Amino acid sequence: MANGTVAVSEKTFYEESTNKYSGILSWLLTTDHKRIGLLYLYTIGGFFLVGVVLGLLMRLELIAPGETIVDAQTYNSLFTLHGVIMIFLFIVPGLPAIFGNFFLPIQLGTNDVAFPRLNLLSWYVYIIGAVLVLISLVLPGGPIDTGWTFYIPYSVRTSTNVSLAIFAAFVLGFSSILTGLNFITTVHRMRAPGMGFFRMPLFIWSLYATAWIQVIATPVIGITILLVILERTFGVGIFDPALGGDPILYQHMFWIYSHPAVYIMILPAMGVVSEILPTFARRTIFGYKAIAYSSLAIAFVGYLVWAHHMFTSGISDTARWIFSLLTFIVALPSGVKVFNWVATLYKGSIDPKPPLLWVLSFIFLFSIGGLTGLVVGSLATDIHLHDTYFVVAHFHYVMFGGTGTIFIAGLYYWFPKMFGRMYNIKWANIAAALYFIAFNMLYFPKFILGYMGMPRRYFDYLPEFTTLQEISTVGSWLMAITIIIIVTNLIHAGLKGKKASANPWGGVTLEWQTTSPPPLHNFNRHVEVNHEPYDFSQLKELEYDSK
């Protein structure tokens, strides 16, 4: 292990900064990828909580038929904001910007990303985007009410602040592109000696695939958003049938980005799963290459399925069946991953710590989300289920049950490394159990509601839906309690928790081979890689006591 001799710094990255400032400025002007990761954690985490509050308000409105706490127009703004915040401010940047920033360089055995200043700029661009969203709420005209998909023609006709809000989405896209190109360059140029592509941890592979999607897909939404803004200001007519434009073309352009974006959301989560499972099963991941390649396959095929959002929009039959077929094909690489994960657990020496419990939850919830995706991916059933609560349930299962769950799993897994302290395991376990119950209570009824015909984006409903809607609302309260438990536990740990050791879980990827929290330059030694990423024979050499 002791390769090379390097001046040892006893200080952590909290105590040493990349600039000459101290206090808040040392954070706001930092180029340290770890601090930038934490800046993202606090801001993105904050927006997640705002999004949750909006979700709870909607659920409260839906507790009984008729107007309960908000009127129809307010409800329109609520679901739009909830969607915009959850998608553009939480789930798309979430895992790459927080955990990617913090751990990509460490797992590669290097000291920072390829462009540290650009990295800080990306955070500021994110903040500008977020602030624009907030400004659009208070300006005269009122908060945007189009739904997060901004469909033409309504988004051109409505008098609410659409232009500003979608410009914010444009700006956020910029941040996403910059992070993406930074990560790609880092992976190509900064791997530690000995770290070939196939010695990279799978989290890196998934970030790499994600970064490519960010770079390739985001510009398309950029131009589409610009066109909507131009349409609103000058009435050019690109999407306006009265002037010869085609509103369906908008849907194509929108989903050409937004469907790949779905994979921007899920791929990093799959990467985190592939990190957590080996650590707690104490054995190497099953099918390393299959998982790595399936990330790339998902990234690629994910491009070619966008029109499955448009089965009922009147596109041609040939197009519909081709897109339906391709949709089924994306299920294959996703299935490869699920089987490999389960196989990793087989005959492992399983250590059921909180991160693993969350991953198990994930496998279950994400499988439901994925399989119901096939239900709406089939032409015949989609006609019945399109724009109903079935779809709402489906995408919450994949986005929240998939990526959201892993967001929390990742926090539990890497918290001791990021903050150098340990949380209360018992409460973490309780939260995991509660979460699973709350989640299914909140969203499973929506599948049935959708099947019965409850349309999405309505603040009111027929009396026969009442019971299921009530169950769902009670589920949302349970979810709120769960989230409060999680957040309190982590904040408490951050302030007062026990000191965590360098390797509390017995992981073998590089982040567990440095102190918790890491020093400014990540390692107090010269890193050279001579193992496969999940080779647990190293565990003896690493200071891990399994107490």
Place this chain on the structure above:
Amino acid sequence: MTQNEHTVSSEHSHAHVHRDDIGAKMGMWLFLFTELLLFGGMFLMYAVYRFQYQMDFKIAAMELSVSMGTLNTIILLTSSLTVALAITAIQKGNKFLAVLNLNITIIFALMFMVNKYYEWSAKFEHGLYPGSDEMLSLPNGQIMFYGLYYIMTGLHGLHVIIGVIILAIMLVLVIKDKITSDNYVKLENGGLYWHLVDLIWIFLFPLFYLIH
């Protein structure tokens, strides 16, 4: 890979000494890729509407001034040459030639914008701008042609302006000896950006001016 072997030392906690020219260029290429896709979205829409309104596009395209477009194409192509010359000059350590060529590039870029201004204002005088009565009286396909024309050349014009700003910054850096014969990756990246602006114009020109 020497860059990666840069060792960690606690004294130099600030200042990322690390420099990686290949990495910097790789980042730039990725960025250019996103620019291509931004315009790619527009080219896609152009293709769809051209297919839908073939006759109208033909008629509307005749209104554009081929000579003006050709002039601008020559200007922009030459400016790509001068920026390349500036890079070669700096590689050979000839600061004077580099500064000269960068200045010429900027002047070409401004000439391009001036031409564009005259071209657009001529259209405006004829009442051909989005939302005008004149425009709305045209058949749908022609409205679409002009809509795309304004959006695409406008977006391109915006890139020319950004390009001028980048080139001006490069000029200052060369003058201040921040870009030298052994550290010129910034200028190369600036040049790449300028070539992109040029490249996109090379596609816009035939699509709008030449295909009748």
